[in-house]
Amino acid sequence: MRPLVHPAIEDISVEGIMHALSDPVRVAIFADIAMSNCSQNCTSFSSVEDKAIPKSTLSQHFKSLREAGLIRSERLGVEMQNLSRCGEIDKRFPGLLPAILSAHKIQNDARQHTAKTGRKKSIRAVAK
């Protein structure tokens, strides 16, 4: 088992962050970690739609977040402690993560609302 890789703060890139957070499961995981600022296990996470995600896939997702510099993972016995690196990143890119997390929350709230009121999700895209 090879050691966990964490980029130095100056090697964290905007593109890397964007890419890591371009996956619905990964933003959800990261939002969880960043908001609660508590650990969050790797293998137990059911996505937004409550479908179980294979643990190999989750492991890869955590790896992506880690190697993008968004979280810091530390082995704690058999489990993993995952903490967000928001503080560090906010010094380098002020306001970036708060803005993304806030947008994510806005979108989630809107989705929950439309799910409750039963509005059909409009897939229609305006063609010109």
Add this chain to the structure above:
Amino acid sequence: MRPLVHPAIEDISVEGIMHALSDPVRVAIFADIAMSNCSQNCTSFSSVEDKAIPKSTLSQHFKSLREAGLIRSERLGVEMQNLSRCGEIDKRFPGLLPAILSAHKIQNDARQHTAKTGRKKSIRAVAK
């Protein structure tokens, strides 16, 4: 030639935006369009490192930005007019795009600086 597809504002997703801006060429293009808020041709764009990008690839990049909802493209004779949709998006996700653009600028400035002072880009990642 099929019509250009633009998502309605309520169909623009954070993940979609993140994904579109997770590519160095695409952020660069988008930053250009958003900053200058002027058109920006599709086929003439040399990336950050000044290497020419094939026009088919550029066309795809513009398509990605368009379908993520970040830009609005309109055929103007033989050319294309590309405008950012920052205004609309800022109403739905306040502060998101400004934060990303600002982070992108910070990173670019830092890169230019290290390129000038010749500091070797440290790829080293702290292994634990």
Add this chain to the structure above:
DNA sequence: TTCAGTTGTTCTGAAAATAAGAACTATTGA
């Protein structure tokens, strides 16, 4: 008109990234 030049799109095959089952590693507690 017709034709060449320009701008951008679409098609296509190769290369790269992602997803998830299966096998494996590491740690703990009985």
Add this chain to the structure above:
DNA sequence: TCAATAGTTCTTATTTTCAGAACAACTGAA
């Protein structure tokens, strides 16, 4: 020592992305 738990790595199938080649749409000149 062994079973249980938490994660990782290997591997293959699928999906995305890249970029050359062919194509489509418009313009301006002959």
